[in-house]
Amino acid sequence: MLTKRRRLSISRRLTLTYSLILFSILFVFTILTFFGTGYYIMELNLFELETCAGIISDYISNAPRVDQVSFKDMNLSYSVLYSIFDKDRKLIYSNMPDIPFLEITRAGNRKLMGDVGVKRRQGIIYINKQVNIKGTTYYIQTAKGFADIAQSTYVLPRILLVTTVLGTLVSYISGSILSKRLLKPIYDISKTAKEITSKSLDKRIPVDGPDDELKDLADTFNTMIGRLETEFGKQIRFVSDVSHELRTPLSIMHGHVNMLSRWGKDDPQVLEKSLATLKAETENMNKLIENMLYLAKGDNNALILQKEDFSLCLLLREITEETHLTHNQYSISYQCEDNLVINADYNALKQLLRILIDNSIKFSKPPGEISILVRKEAGAAVITVSDKGMGIPRESLPYVFDRFYRVDESRNKATGGAGLGLPIAKQIAQSHGGTLSAESEEGKGTKMIISIPRDKEEMHGTS
Ligand SMILES: Nc1ncnc2c1ncn2[C@@H]1O[C@H](COP(=O)(O)OP(=O)(O)OP(=O)(O)O)[C@@H](O)[C@H]1O
């Protein structure tokens, strides 16, 4: 059976890591102190023993005779045991008579410095110094209990070891409390993120803590949720607009199909009218769906532009000629400052201009006086499409590029349209790295301004 692996939280991991580091540092410190103090105290004692041996050696050099009695007068203030042996290792004098002569050989010695040997034995540390005084060899042996030294070197590390364990424990407890408090904003973010669903995108993380990286994280998260909320809202509006737009033609078609099934078979007039309506409505729906797909492609960055170099004036000539043919009651003219060459998608730009001209025709009475003007600006070609039609009210101007926006239903009833023309036009301009903006005055007319970036030098010639 699979058992779920226990998850270690960041706070616990941080605390554990730092406690472990602290423990290791204190532990190494304790070990070093243990050996260091031991070594240092041993050196001090050896120094004392050697000093003692030196004093005895001086005493022998200056004493008139070297025997038991003379040593009794020696006033050695050091608290050490000492023995003096003659060259045959025979005891001359000792302040502790049981001490035997300890032969000190290199192999058994802890250290051997010149003629001084050092040895540890049964809790006692000895040094044995060989001296040559007035042609005679003596051995001076000094010793000291080792137990005191050992005890003093053990107490300190023990205290340190207890401090290490206690210190690590205190650091672990305080660390886990502190890290939990410091990481609280992360728990808050995670909690809020879990609570957020498509229906509660208005939730935000409280950002009232100190100004640090976690506050930045919370701010970033809130901004991201804000953007999601806006985009999600747009999507919902778009879907409801689409269903609304499709419902009207569908119900009209449904009505006509009903009518056809009841009377259409016998009444040729009904049949013809219904078929004409059905055809018109299917065409409308087709156009609507095509437009929506075009916009969706732009949203998904799936629009592929087929860019080529062409003369803007030639495009304008073509489009005005086409408009003359289809709407000959309207007056349309164009003016090209120079024969401008731009690098753009010819068909897309033609569609953009068609949308603007179509609006100018729809919202002006014949002859309309539609004029198109092209001029060069630094790094861009600017095309303005102006009409002297009914214009757009000032309060509606900011919304005309929104999807499905129409200024008012009553004026649009006659013209038809779904309110997708300008959003598509704007998308085309933007996909070329350009802009589309509107200037309008109600009752006077409208001016649409397209700006397309241009890095090609102009072609010579006139329009
Ligand atoms: N030249 C214009 N003069 C007056 N009003 C305009 C003009 N161009 C656009 N508008 C207003 O802006 C609205 C949005 O225009 P848009 O082209 O997006 O939609 P539409 O023309 O109503 O429908 P569609 O273009 O999808 O057939 C229009 O409904 C209209 O009210």
Ligand SMILES: [Mg+2]
């Ligand atoms: Mg339009």
